[in-house]
Amino acid sequence: MQKKFVFFFLALTVLAFGVGIGRFILKTARNSDNRRKLVTVVVYAPTSFVDSYGPGEDLKKMFETTCDCTIVYVDVGSSRLAIDRMAFDPKKRVDVVVGLDLLLLKTAATRVKFQELNDLSAPWQDQLRGFSFRRFTPYDWSPMGFVYREPNKDLPKVASLEAALNELPEKSISLADPNSSTVGLEWLYWLFRTSTNVDESLRKLARLTYIVTPNWSASYGLFKKHQVPMTFSYLTSLLYHWQVEKDHSYQFMQFSEGHPVQVEYAAVPEACWDCAVAKNFVQFLTSVEAQKVLAQKNYMLPAVKNIPLDSSFEELPKVKTLGLEKIDEFVTQQPQLIEVWKKAN
Amino acid sequence: MTVPLTELFLVIGLSAAQALVSATIIVALGLLAAFGLAPIRKSNIKKSIELILLAPSLMPTLLTIVASLDLASFFGRFPIGFWGVVVVHFFVNAGLAAVSISQLIESRLSGIIELGTIEGASKFQLIKLSVRELSEQLRNIFIFFFILCFASFSIPLVVGAQTGRTVETLIYETLLDHNHFKLALFYSAIQVALIGAFSLFRRQNISAPSLRRAHPRFLDRVSLGPFLWALISLSVLLVVGLLGGTAHGLSEFGHNSVLLDRVTQGALGTFFEALSVGGLVTIISCLVVFLTPSPRLHQLLLAFSVPSAAALGFLLVAIFDLTEWPDFAVVMLISVGFAILIFSTIHRMRLGDALLEIQGSVESAQIFGANRWLRFSKIIWPQIKNDIAYLAGLSALWASCDFAFASMLAGRDLTLGVTAHGLLAGYRSEIATIVALLATAIGVVTYFIFRFFLTLELKPLSPAPQTFSGVSSHGH
Amino acid sequence: MVIKNLIRNYGDFQIDIPFWSLPDHGVSALSGPSGSGKTSVIRMLLGLEPCPGLVWTFHDLDLAQLSIEKKRLAVVFQNYELFLHMTARENIQFAVSARGIDKVTGQIRLKNLAQRLQIESVLDRSATVLSGGERQRVALARALIGEPRFLFLDEPFSALDAHLRSEARLLVKTVVEEFKIPTLLVSHDAADIEVLAQSVTKIDKGRLVI
Structure with a gap:
């Protein structure tokens, strides 16, 4: 039975x-x-762009109403993997790539050929002046730094990165690995840019480091799970906690040296098939409607000025940001810096 | 191509040391817990306990890591690095070891324990005797877990830091470091060679299990309940820890139509993938079994392992342009890749030993003139179908929970694993947990489908003979 | 019957029998202490282990050139190797199918053998519940039903209790003589050899003792 x-x-x-x-x-x-019947635009995008909570789906629907085309996203994981894939097979079709990070642009341009984009004269945010290039168009950004929870008696109040490296307790921070994550590259650039003795700063940071994870999400996940009191992340990470979790205990340490910025870019590779439509899509990303979706779904700041957003965006601290100086030098010295970091950690 | 040998040797040393420590702890504590599990008499209670013990090994790895971190935080900070990897390996595999060894105890120790009891041996003496009796099988189990931990990927990737690296994570790091694909392939070849070498330590000639299972009354004599309860508590805490916070996640489903749509689609994709992987493993197993006895094939399968999940995924993406493929075709490719990845584990885990156990009867059949098909249909399949059904079901379950390999190939949310991976990449780990649990539930259903349908008797059994007295006796 | 080049190196042990002449009728015995290589010799002759260069001339046929299935041999192993998922009857009938014997002939032979070996009452029992003596007789029936060219008996009585052995020996002797199948008995028990064998070859450390 x-x-x-x-x-x-x-x-x-x-x-x-x-x-x-x-x-x-x-x-x-x-x-x-x-x-097969419509014009297809193949877009390489990072996981966060195309997942259920990402901006991809909304942007796709909005753009498809303006053209006789269909957007097909390919989740390539990260910008680094996107570059690897395009470089490995340059003839493989890809019309647009989004999610290229600022610190990987030089590598991307060296390894992959990109088309020149239409002369985009969008009203960029003040902090992003000079951040737009002929072949790469920014669409969102955020300052980077240490995110922590209040109150925390173990974390002293510090006003500069130098003070933080000297005074914060050991094993109190989770970091993404610069070898595999562009978020990791951001803190490495930060130290490179602001320190008088980079090697010494890396050793001090190693003292503060509890864990180095392969990507930002693992590092942030450990922080969320209270395994560490702080983590290196986006200023805009606070928005998720404030808006969704209604938790205002999450805060951002502001330092006098200024903070590096993570800027995400879109580009059209030479391997595009429908290049005109592809360029229109990149242009579309800087429109008011698209910028709104990108900011709200990506939890990043819009690249373009005067985008109407939720009030919590206004509540974010106004931090001093670093410009583009010494980025080329940093990219050149990156392998040696990573070696120093590996030895120190 | 210059090969950084120092780094390679360092990582091999770390992998081997971590695998040695992990496997030792897993098998030692699994063995002690097995002595608590084997004597349990009520079949339903035993099956339930087995399921609880197996739960951590069936959960998606990343979620087990998160649950392990939560659990460890009760005792202080989680030991990131070498010991962190060992701890998570233990959490994931101890229950599996306990269940496997418990089945060995029941099937192989009947005579020893009964004799020992009659002779008046103490519990400690009986356990010592039993361990010696099972030494061949325990050695193979140890090597199985050693290889599993040596080739570990997602656990050292998250909690390994520098001291917990493995060759697999080195391959992954090398792949990410562009232009080093050749170096990654070289490392993969080294990995295959090492795993092949480790496999040679397996005991080849395993004695067949005894015909009579040990009576629970005698197994009570070797019972070690506290260790079993410790493992059960661990499994329960891990699962409960995982479920914590999911209530909030459940409410999100009502507010996100994209998520709901993707989860529905993903559920079908997961079911399709699980069925495909289970089916492919069944077909490959039948092929391997059909070619039995073939010592060379057996050796090859024991020694062989697919170089690296990361390398295979990268290769498949490089060869095939999956953008224009229909969704079900991509899922099929993922299934084929996954089946190839896990088959060597399946063979090492059980199929190889199962074939060795029936080798004598297969040889007899061959001597009597039976052709390959007759040997397969009348001798091999009836004796091995339960094992194949179990392994196919397990493969289907693992496939349903896979996120790493599928994410590499899919490029879009085709399975729940990919959806969960995407959610984990953002801020929403609680929803990822629910999606992953749904994937696991689908996996469990497919597990039972294979267990049931592959062992279905299509012919009615002949009626029991009236003259049979019901008393068993043996010439041994 | 002549066997040549029965040579194989196992690393720490070697079978080295360059020439061996055996009668092609009746029961011959191969006797030796444990570990002398008796079972290895059988396995090589059966084809279960490779022995390149082996020549086994039997009635003008080189059996070494044939595949295991085509050699038409039979064996009763020390542990009988019955198919445990089958009944006694099914075990024997398997040999009928394997040899390609038609069903009617198979039924007649089975009935005959079951009677001679006194296993009629256990034919429908599962192989797992048979006693040691019953298994031995079922294994013998299975071996003989196909009318093999040659029969190997590898320590066929070692698993039996002492008081059953003498009865079993006589039964096997009677049946083997009746079916006229040349047989090689492998045993280290002197009583087995005395009752059953017409000729004896001794083996020690992989070599024949002359």
Whole structure:
């Protein structure tokens, strides 16, 4: 009797899913067919852009109403992996790549050929003057620094990075690995840019470091799980906690030296097929509607001025930011800096 | 191409040391807990306990790591690095070791324990005797876990830091460092060679299990309940820790139509992937079994392991332009890749030993003139189908919880694993937990599908003979 | 029957039998202490272990050139190797299918053998519940039903209790003589050899003792 019941239950489950799978197969075959009829724009994007909470879906719907085209996203994980994929097979079709990080632009330009974009004269944010390039268009940004929770008796109030490196308790911070994460590159650049003795600063930071994770999300996840009192992250990380979790204990340490900025870019590789539509998509990312979606869904600041946003954006501290100086020098010295860091850590 | 040998040797040394320590702790404590599990008489209670013990090994690895961090935080800070990797390996695998060894105790120790009891041996003496009796099998189990920990990827990637690195993480780091694909392939070849070398330490000629299972009354004599309860508590705490905070995540489903849509689609994709992987593992197993006895094939499968999940994923993405592929075709490719990745583990875990155990009867059949098909259908398949069903079901379950390999290939939310991975990449780890648990539930259903349908008797059994007295007796 | 080049190196042990002449009828015995290589010799002759260069001439046929299935040999191993998922009857019938014997002939032979070996009452029992003596007789029936060219008995009585052995020896002797199948008995028990064998070859440390 029991065996009959189990058999019936399993058969029913298989039948139900069988019907579902049949529909799944038919639907995807139909979608493929539809895609073949319209102009397709293949967009390489990082995971955060295309996941269920990312801006990708909304941007796709908005853009597709303006053209006879369909956007097809390819989740490439990160900008570093996107560059690797494009460099490995330069002829493989990709129309747009989004999520290229500021500190990887030189590498991207060296390894992959990109098209020149239309002369974009969007009203950029003041802090992003000089951050727009012929082949790369910024679409969002955020200052970077140490995010922590208040109150925390163990963390002294510090007003500069130098003081932080000397006074913060040891093993109190989680960091992303500069070898595999652009967020990691950001703190490395920060030390490079602001320290008189970079090697010494790296050794001091190593003292403060509890863990180095392969990517930002693991590092931030450990911080959220209270494994560490602070982490290196975006200023705009506070927005998620304030808006979604209604938790204002999350704060940002402001330092007198200034903070590095993470800027995300879109570009059109030479391997594009529908290059004109691709360029229109990049242009579209700087429109008011797109900027609003990007800021709200990516939890980043808009690249363009005067975008109407939630009030919590206004509550974010106004921090001093570092410009583009010494970035080329940093990129050149990156491997040696990483070696010093590895030895220190 | 210059090879940084110092770094390579350092990482190999760290991998081996970590694997040695991890496997020792896993097998030692698993063995002690197994002596607590084996004597349990009520079948339903035993099966439930086995499921609880297996739960950490079935959960998605990343979520187990998060749960381990939560659990460890009760005792202080989690020991990131070498010891952190050892701790998580223990959390994930101790229950699996306990269940495997418990089955060995029941199937192989009947005579020893009964004889020892009659002779008046103490509990300690009986346990010592039992361990010696099981030494061949324990050695193979140790080597299985050693290789598992040596080739570990996601655990050392997250909690390994510098001292907990493995060759697999070195391959991953090298792949990320552009222009070093050749170096990554070289490291992969080294990894394959090392795993092959470790596999040679496995005991090849395993004695067949005894025909009579040990009576629970005698197994009570070697019972070590406290260790079992410790492991059960650990598993429960891990699962409960994982579920903490998911209530908030559940409410999110109602507010995000994109998420709901993707989860529905992903559920079907996951089910399709799990069925495909289980089916492929069944087919490959049947092929391997069909070619039995083949000592060369057996050696090859024991020694072989796919170089690296990261390298295989990268290679498949480089070869195929998956952008224009229909979704189900991409899922099929992911299934094929995943089946290739895990088959060597499956073979090492059970299939290889199962084939060795029936080798005698297969040879007999061959001597009597049976062709390959007759040997397969009448001798091998009836004796091995339970093992294949279990392994196919387990493969389907693992496939449903996979996120790392599928994410590399998918490029879009085709399975729940990919969706969960995407959510983890952002701020929403609680929702990722729910999605991952849903994937696990689908995996469990497919597990039972394979367990049930592959072992279904299609012919009615012949009626029990009326003259049979019901008393078993043996010439041994 | 002549066997040549039965040579194999196992590393720490070697089988070195360059020439061996055996009668092609009746029961011959291969006797030696434990570890002398008796089972290895059988396995090589059966084809279960490789022995390049082996020549086994039997009635103008070189059996070494044939595949295991085509050699038409039979064996009763020390542990009988019954198919435990089958009944006694199914074990024997398997040999009928394997040899390609038609069902009617197979049924007749099975009935005959079951009667001779006194296993009629256990035919429908699962192999797992048979006693040691019953298993031995079922294994012998399975071996003989295909009318093999040659029969190997590898320590066929070692698993039996002492009081059952003498009965079993006589039964095996009677059946083997009746079916006229040339047999090689491997045993270290002098009583087995005395009752069953017409000729004896001794083996020690992998070599024949002359």
